[in-house]
Amino acid sequence: MTATPAGPDTTMEAIGRAVTEGRAGDVASARQELLALWSAIGVTGDPLHRCTLAHHLADLHEDPAQALAWDVRALDAADAVTEQRVQQHHAGLHIAGFYPSLHLNLADDYRRLGSFDAAAEHITAAGEHAPHLPQDAYGDLLRTALDEVAEAVSRRDSAKRTSAPGPAA
Template structure:
């Protein structure tokens, strides 16, 4: 968050829940995020919806449940503006969200055996990698897109060992 931006209590609550999930309490994190979703509503702030749905998807080991939240995150990103994202943090660009969003959808579709649809999302993610930073995070996403693409071509439905829910 920038020094001049007011504290966004919803984003702070999302971050707290994500931290809990990554610290070994995925059920508690999922419960907290679902309660926040009820407050945000499906037509609420696009940054809140996109962030919450993106992180919540990672808390579901079941590909179908994760896919529902990943699609919600992608839909919210379409309604998100750079201005709104940068109001939260000056470095954010909505274009940089898309490679990860498409990657997650592709991976879930692949795990469900929908290889053609998965391939389309891998390609959509690859088409937007130029929006990623040239850092460790960008490299991680680029590698993951290659990994998922290879798994799609192999028609593998196995969970990736490097996936967030692994």
Template structure:
């Protein structure tokens, strides 16, 4: 059975990857409003996670990344696995904390950024040895390097 909301999220994400950022943001925001702040946790974490990527300013992205983390905290493996049998909520956290670390770094809140990088590293064992896992690990390294340099610029990978 197809989850219509997940299908709509994927369509919006595709628009964003095609450079249609404004339309993707509008579509995801409309989905967020229809799901609601107490709606399906998988829908909320997915919408917020991808919506954060569509904002240039770190403060805007941070708002959505915090919402994604909050939604993940109420997501169960059972719900995630109804979408895909291999999903584990624990596997969401390295990426979620990495994104928060990057936002805080860009805002100059280096100590908070380091705490989120630590949280991401504490959970990297939940990642598979695949392209996604390698991407998250590379992201952690990139943000760590930028932090060490005191760099608040947007990184090309984020």
């Protein structure tokens, strides 16, 4: 049996609003809002908040080195998230389902930086976690992106993928 949260998670709601703002085109404002939230959460704050925020903040950086720094933070935070905490946020989520996307993003960052061996390691890790992806449009999107990044790594291609999330190149 999963516990029901005591009330709305205002931090997750604020992260969601900033992400929506960034996707609507106001990337600079979304970044500022997420950075302010990051400061409020702190490096030892709720790992679900840190993972979610860092994962989305990485997508708001065109520079792959900046994205990499946030994607590393997201993966580190995911390793500290418990299944119970994820279930408190949403009964349908499982921490195992986070890892394909987290490793995919790291693979893409490393690939864009020309670090193809590191990229290949994260593609392998993402593939190992891919069975945890849902059989829905989101899962299909990630499986397609995994194939795209793996192909780009094999070609030693460091160009940004047109299907990659984030600000336009």
